[in-house]
Amino acid sequence: GSDRQNVDLTDCDREAIHQLGRVQSFGCLIGVSADWLISHASVNLADFACKSAEEAVGEPLETLLNSQSIHNIRNRLQHLTGRSGAEYVRGVLFVGSDELYDAQIHVSEGTIVLEFEPAAQSADFETDLTLVRSAVARLAEISDIARFCGFAAKSVRALTGLDRVMVYRFLPDGSGEVFAEAKTSDQESFLGLRYPASDIPKQARALYLRNPIRIIADSSHAGAEIHPPRSPSGDVLDLSQSTLRSVSPIHLEYLSNMGVAASMSISIIVNGALWGLFACHHRQAIAMSQAKRNAADLFGQMFSFLLAGKLSDVEAQNDDQVQEITSSFTRSMQEGGAPVTQLVPLLQDFSSLLGADGFGVILDNIVHLEGSAPKEDEFSRLVKFLNAAAANTVFSTYQLGALMTDAQQFAQRVSGVIAVPISRSPRDYVMFFRREIVKSVNWAGNPNKPLSAGLNGSRLSPRKSFEAWRSIVEGESEHWSPSNLRAAEQLRRALLEVFLRLTDEAARERK
Ligand code: BLA
Known part of the structure; x- marks a missing residue:
């Protein structure tokens, strides 16, 4: 009819799926007004009761349902007053039939909605x-x-x-x-x-x-x-x-x-x-x-x-681990040594905690890169790019290529970055990288498996859907979770503290 919405595959979110005007045929539905007159009936009513939908609508409920059943339904309805939800009545009978049905009752904008389906076996x-x-x-x-x-x-x-x-x-x-x-x-x-x-x-x-x-x-x-x-x-x-x-x-x-x-x-x-x-x-x-x-x-x-x-529990364990990693770093720095060398094992642990594919650090002009990370010249371009961001916050993205155009040419296509600034000026960083997500998820099934195709062609199937997902997320990494970002912020504070102390000590020694 003219009021049928035409929904296509691009605006799924707009289909009024709660108002399709039909019920599934394994049961039937009737609507009842507050004065117990039947206001709605699904056209398959006749498959369950001795009346058609047209005959039932406008009649009192007792012409359709046995009086004990109505009594039970009214009782359950009391439990619904003032709250949304549904109530159940088992073993309901229609007038003129001895077949048992289970009923579900709820209220929809003032209409009492009764839904019936064949009774369950209590065994x-x-x-x-x-x-x-x-x-x-x-x-x-x-x-x-x-x-x-x-x-x-x-x-x-x-x-x-x-x-x-x-x-x-x-x-x-x-x-x-x-x-x-x-x-x-x-x-x-x-x-x-x-x-x-x-x-x-x-x-x-x-x-x-x-x-x-x-x-x-x-x-x-x-x-x-x-x-x-x-x-x-x-x-x-x-x-x-x-x-x-x-x-x-x-x-x-x-x-x-x-x-x-x-x-x-x-x-x-x-x-x-x-x-x-x-x-x-x-x-x-x-x-x-x-x-x-x-x-x-x-x-x-x-x-x-x-x-x-x-x-x-997992969140709490992660928080504990962040604590542990950062305090062991603080301890190792107190024992002296080259900061980058001390940092690397810390970053290895941190990287796996974050689910990163690689990491990098630049500290006093020394660069160390590991795993899926950009190459050194690419990394310095990234550092320059990040220098335009605020100094005292963690920067993160899951689509670096969209923000920094030459990142698309990086040899390893890293799309996800968490960058933790660890000093003010010159700006040093530790960074964690994630690869493009489509690189890591593959369909292992048989690619030649035939599909049956309906009205919309083959788009509506897990395989095509999976491909649709792959094209949507091209150039993106897995998103960083709130707990990932929290961990990075904890790392920033811990490192800042250590490096500030080092600078202080160095200044004191010079005096
Ligand atoms: C509902 N879509 C669903 C449901 C699932 C999926 C699980 C819940 C209903 C159910 O249990 O069947 C999706 N099912 C999947 C996926 C797999 C699977 C991804 O087995 C993978 C193996 N669906 C589309 C598109 C549209 C759409 C493009 O793919 C819209 C244009 C609509 N899906 C859609 C609607 C519902 C739905 C409207 C709600 C159905 C309802 O409850 O009324």
Whole structure:
């Protein structure tokens, strides 16, 4: 229709994915007004109840739902007053049918939204809970973050039975990385690959922060329309909190192109921000039951708490290491010797702490370069370039080539630099370098693997997406993290102190 948005691949962030006006067909949805009249119904209602959507809309709720079910729903609704979120009612009956459904209830801008899906088998509960419990206990004992995430991916696979489970981690520039993976052996691995921010657009991430579980039951199905598409006042029902919310045609195409029929994602939330997702795939269509989703949700929350703890442990360890490195340098300087010779082992340690690929130092006209660093003449051009920056701050960039044009001709294409000024005049520096990121991430899979291509050609696939990411980040290094920059600032202060003292002592000796 004329109000369908035409979203193309360049403005993914603008698609109103919460107002697509459809639901996924594994369940049905009705909207109810505050006086319990049915205001909306998905057109697949007749697959569940003995009424069509057109017949149901405008009627009181008791013409559709059994009175005990309405009573239970009203009760749960009390728990929702004044807060966002959803409540669950198990074993709901439609009038004239003895099929049991599970209902989920939330309120969307004054409309009570009821979503129904086939009832879960209660036998699953106990096994799921046992599995979550033992997985969490084992996770708590793993300190290495990569192994921790790997085991979590395995656990989610065991819990859900899905073909592939990835821990997809967001990076500071919004791109994402497959950080851990558990999969069937016959599938290509995506481990270590990177994708542009647009693959999971902003508004989708905002929804994943609100609703920690997202399931897509069948990527070949656009879903059932909601009747009427607009309320008498012209509003389209806001499905932000809906479980059945249908899926953007673009994302459905993405999933089909990679042979994925169903997906589930579980949000990983650290300190109130979306750190990543368990992104799960299945090659057959499957509607994960509400009970299973709850178990996955619980696991996701426990995992997130444990992860937050581990991440802050790592930060604390880094801070300790910075302290240790700088104070051992201070000690070695007190024992005397040539400053550059004393600095080199310190910089080696520091460089690996920062995840740098190389480093350089210029001190009293002596230059030392190691690892992926510019050549000596390039380094002096860089020093000159940096002399135009403020003297008493750490300088950093992840795209040197964009700031300093002749850096593009450097023999080693360093794109990331942290420069720490260590004296006032003449300006001496220590610097840490990172190479261009596209040099270090490669697609190891079969390059000739055929792709099926939908409406948008082959762009919507992990491979093309990976290539898109590579072209976006050309000339860039991995971003320096806030903790990297904090460490560099600590180093600056420590070195400044040492060198100021040396200058003082030298001045005193001259007297
Ligand atoms: C959602 N995109 C998603 C989700 C993932 C990805 C994991 C969450 C929903 C889900 O679990 O399926 C991306 N999936 C990936 C990536 C890999 C993967 C990177 O398996 C790599 C192996 N997607 C695009 C482009 C657009 C887009 C170009 O690639 C926009 C024009 C849109 N992705 C898009 C939208 C959603 C999405 C709209 C939200 C789906 C929803 O929850 O409604």
